[in-house]
Structure formats: C-alpha cells, structure tokens
Amino acid sequence: MMGVARYWREIPVRYNLIGKKCGVCGKVYFPPRNICPTCRRKSIGKMEDYKLSGKGIVETYTIIHTPPPEFDGKAPYAVAIIKMEEGCHLTAQIVDCPLDEIHVGMKVEACLRRIQEDGKRGAIYYGYKFKKAED
Amino acid sequence: MAAIVGYGAYVPKYRIKAEEIARMWGKEPSSITSGLNVFEKSVPSIDEDTATISVEAARRAVKSSKIDAKEIGAIYVGSESHPYAVKPTATIVAEAIEATPDMTAADYEFACKAGTAGMQNCIALVETGMIKYGMAIGADVAQAAPGDALEYAAAAGGAAFIIGKEGIARINATVSFTTDTPDFWRREGQPYPGHGERFTGEPAYFRHVMGAAKMLMEKMGTSPSDYDYAVFHQPNGKFPLRVAKKLGFEKKQVEDGLLCPIIGNTYSGSTMLGLAAVLDVAKPGQRILAVSYGSGAGSDAFDITVEDAIEGYPRQGIRKMLEEKVYVDYATYMKFRREFK
Numbered sequence: 458m459m460g461v462a463r464y465w466r467e468i469p470v471r472y473n474l475i476g477k478k479c480g481v482c483g484k485v486y487f488p489p490r491n492i493c494p495t496c497r498r499k500s501i502g503k504m505e506d507y508k509l510s511g512k513g514i515v516e517t518y519t520i521i522h523t524p525p526p527e528f529d530g531k532a533p534y535a536v537a538i539i540k541m542e543e544g545c546h547l548t549a550q551i552v553d554c555p556l557d558e559i560h561v562g563m564k565v566e567a568c569l570r571r572i573q574e575d576g577k578r579g580a581i582y583y584g585y586k587f588k589k590a591e592d
Numbered sequence: 593m594a595a596i597v598g599y600g601a602y603v604p605k606y607r608i609k610a611e612e613i614a615r616m617w618g619k620e621p622s623s624i625t626s627g628l629n630v631f632e633k634s635v636p637s638i639d640e641d642t643a644t645i646s647v648e649a650a651r652r653a654v655k656s657s658k659i660d661a662k663e664i665g666a667i668y669v670g671s672e673s674h675p676y677a678v679k680p681t682a683t684i685v686a687e688a689i690e691a692t693p694d695m696t697a698a699d700y701e702f703a704c705k706a707g708t709a710g711m712q713n714c715i716a717l718v719e720t721g722m723i724k725y726g727m728a729i730g731a732d733v734a735q736a737a738p739g740d741a742l743e744y745a746a747a748a749g750g751a752a753f754i755i756g757k758e759g760i761a762r763i764n765a766t767v768s769f770t771t772d773t774p775d776f777w778r779r780e781g782q783p784y785p786g787h788g789e790r791f792t793g794e795p796a797y798f799r800h801v802m803g804a805a806k807m808l809m810e811k812m813g814t815s816p817s818d819y820d821y822a823v824f825h826q827p828n829g830k831f832p833l834r835v836a837k838k839l840g841f842e843k844k845q846v847e848d849g850l851l852c853p854i855i856g857n858t859y860s861g862s863t864m865l866g867l868a869a870v871l872d873v874a875k876p877g878q879r880i881l882a883v884s885y886g887s888g889a890g891s892d893a894f895d896i897t898v899e900d901a902i903e904g905y906p907r908q909g910i911r912k913m914l915e916e917k918v919y920v921d922y923a924t925y926m927k928f929r930r931e932f933k
Contacts, residue, residue: 472688530932531638553605553637555918569647569688570639581675583643583684 459573461580469506471584474567476545478507485509485543511567512590513541518551518559527573535559539587550586564590593766594718595759595899597725598657601868601910602648603749603855606635607917608925610744616922617739624744629829633856635920636733636748638928642671643681645861646731647688649752653727654689656906657754661691664754665723668713669699670706670730670860671750672778672785685729695723703776704825705886706730707751707860712766712892714755725756732859737784738931745828747856751864760902761871761880764895765812769803776887787887792827796889801825801835804891805883812895816840820878823866825885826852848873849882854914867896869910874898 469475476487480503481496487509493500518537521528528534535551537559551559552570565587572584609632611621625631636645646669654661669681682697700706707730714726731750736742755763775796778785788796801824809815816822822845824832829852836846849866851858858865863884870880880896926932 468687473690530927552639553918568644570637570644571641572639581641581643583647583688586639 459575459582464580464582471572472569474509474511474585476507476509476543477504479503480505485545487541487543487545487547507543509545509567510542513539513565513587515551515559515561515563515565516540516546517561520556537565537587539565551588552586553588566590593763594715594755594757595763596761596871596896597659597754597756597759598653598905599751599753599868599871599908600649600652600654600656601749601751601865601908601913602645602652603634603858603865603910603914604636604640604645605917606637606920606928607632608635608920608922612922613744627830628744629833629853630745630856631853632919633745633747634749634858635925635928638930640748641675641733642669642673642731642750643675643684645733645748645750646671646681646685646729646752649729649731649750650685650689650727652908653752653754656908659725659754661689662694664689664691664725664727665695666714666717666726667691667695667697668710668726668728670702670708670710670728671699671732672701672703672706672859673732673735674699674701685727691727702890703886703888704827704857704859704862705884705890705892707864708882708884708892708894709886711753711755711864711894712768714753715763715766718755718757725754728753728755730860730862730864732861733929734857734859735778735784738926740784742785742787745852745857747858749855749858749865750861751868753864758901760899760905761874762897762899764897765808766892766894767804767807767811768890768892769800769807770890771800773800773887773889775889792887793831796887797825797827797831797885798835798838800889800891801883801885802839804893805839805881808881808893808895814895816845818879819845819881821848821870821874821880822846823849823863823870823880823882825883825891826850826862826866827857827885829853851910851914865910868908871898871902872907872910874902876900876902
C-alpha cells in the first residue's frame, strides 16, 4: 500500500517523468534529487525541474512470475531497467509487448497506466510504464 | 463559430473476435457478425481504464496541435465507465498534460454522447471568450454482462478534441435532440448496464439521431448531398448504415468514419473516434455531419467544414494504429477486464 499523501506528492514524477537537472554540471537525475552527488554543495539551489522526453532503451529486464500482493493476478509481467535519452536510468514495467519479444536495446516510450490500487475502496494509483516506441 | 484545433485518438491494441465470444456462449458466429456487422472489438489491457485512455488521447491531441497545454482552460471527460464514482477523471488528464491549475474541469455522463456534450460546452466557453482552448474527451472501457448481446460490441477507446477560435475544421453549428427515453441504463452500484432489447432501435437510436440530423440540416439549409462525410454513433455496425440510408446519405459518405465493425462500440469514444478517422482523410473545404447518440436519450449533431490548416496538421492515421493488434481469447479478455474477483 502506497498511501494517498505520498502518491499525491509524487504525481509530477509519476505522470510526467519530472526529474531534476543540475544547474552546474548539467546531469539529469530521475527520480529527482535535491543535491547533485557530483557537484555537491555547489549544486544547492541550482537543481532545476527537468521533464524527461519519455524515450529510452531497455538496458536489462526480468520477467516477474511471483509478484508482490499488490500485483496479484497480473503476472507474468516484465520489469526493465531503462536507460533514458537524458542518460539517467529508471525501473518500470514493459507493457503491450509479448514477453518473448522484449529484448535488450529495445526502443521504448513512456505511457500512463494503472500501477496499483488500495483495495476496492481505496485510491487508484497511476504512473509511468513503458511500451515499444512507435517511431 | 469555434473550431477544432486538434484531435488525438487512442484504442487499446488488444482485440477479441465476435466468433470467440459466440463460441463461449454457444451462439452461431455468423448470425452475430451478420446481425450486428461487428467482427471484432478492442479490449483494454489489464492496467488500462477510462483515465489512461483519456490521457493517451489527450497527449496525442496536444502534441499534434502544437499548443501549450497551459492555455487549455477547460477539460471535460465524457464516459460511462469513469474509474471513480466520485473523483474526476478530468483532473487526472489535466495533471497528465500539465494543464493545471488555472483551468476548470469536470466529468460528464450521458451514456455514449457525454464526450460530444463536452465538445458543446467547450464551444460555448470559447465563443463567450471565457477560455482560449477547451478539451473534450469521449472515452470508455465499456461494460457488458457476460453473455449479454452487448458483449459482442462493448469496447474500449477514446478521442480528445481541442476546441479554440481558429483551427483545422470550423464548427458551423451544433444542435441537440433530447428526451426521457429509458432504452439503456446502469443503476448505482451495478457492474453492468441493462437495456430494453429491441426498444433501443426505433424510439431510441433512430428517433434521436434522425431528429438531431434533420434539425441541424433544416437550420443550415442543407441536404445530405451537401456533406462529403457523415458520422453517426456506432452501437453496432448496422445502425449507422441504416440511419444514413433513412436520412438519404450514401454508403460512401459514411464508410470512412465507420470503425465499429473492427473495434466495436467504444461508447463515449464512438462518434468522436469516427470523426477523428474522417479528419484523418478529409481535405480543405469538405463538409462533415457528425451525430452522436447517448441512451437515456439524446443526440448532438455538428456541422463541420474542414479548413486549409488541416494540410499542415500531423494526422494520426487512426486506421493505421488499428492495424497494430493482438488477439486474445475469452479467458484473457475476462482477465484484462479484471472480471475475476
């Protein structure tokens, strides 16, 4: 269970891939960081919101057969580490692609999907997943 | 009047064939396909719902229109399958296209015509100068009781239209024809709709669609031959063809916008997806009649003229998108629809 407060706080990140860009060295971070680990104190106050393009490639992936309870009934599904165009990495599900067609180096793009829900009465949490790039 | 600035469409890539549903319930497939003129229908993935479909359509509309989403002053999402009973889908869309917070938003429900009702509201707000752009979305993951006749058509998909002062197509006029007609309904807390069987034809669909179309043509002084294209709501593949014939339209005027035989009835998305498919192929100067239908019941009719600006518009190619499909069997379809509790 995620809780509505945390979900609400992370909406820009989860819906629109808003990360941070260091105003000193230009490196992009996702999820957002308050301080650049390279520039450290020099980056304080210079970390700017940065929207990722949503495009990337599959760097590695795994197929989940025994999911945590929140994802019950949805297995098997693929979870990949994706290298984004901006150089940062993130972990996300790959959807709308037969599991045997997913491969390292596959071009993917972000879409918004249901991630999980707090039971039948609770909130529904939406967020990014990735599918095969259209172009 | 106001204009269509841009549009975006989205239909999930999964399909189930009518013959697979017929096999499940021991029906003769050919009697279904020839009776309804529906061969297959779209199926939402397990993690798709009206909100995610609306977001996908909305993002495509914003991208193609090349407008700043911050200038959208109103978002209305019409659907009969909003993921929440209370908590607007429109706010999720607004956040996902970064149009918040200087804007208004609401969800609409009028069976299959809630999306076009949203279009009319956007037109009014643009006309009065209250907003620069408005976005109206019609989207559904339509429910149908397993084994019900509706199951062969109830599909998933949606379209988003951005309305503004200038755009790719001028909306010359819009009228509505509304009565209290209990042809189809879903009671609070019920998972599936009920309907009046044959009653859904003459006194419901045909009366309202023809009523609105005739009112509009009378207002504009037009006849069917003045239109290059006509789009009618598509509860199945037969009704829109029959209503076209009754009104005096030819089959070729209806064909480009007729998607139901290959994707089913996307409910609130139906007329708007049909209109989007027409805009995909229309040329400047061509004229379109679009008439939605929502049970309960009412029809919204639109008289539209395509503008020169459509030449530079990055058109979606909805029919091309529909070619990307994966067939699922009945059990997978039920799993994707989260029917196993």
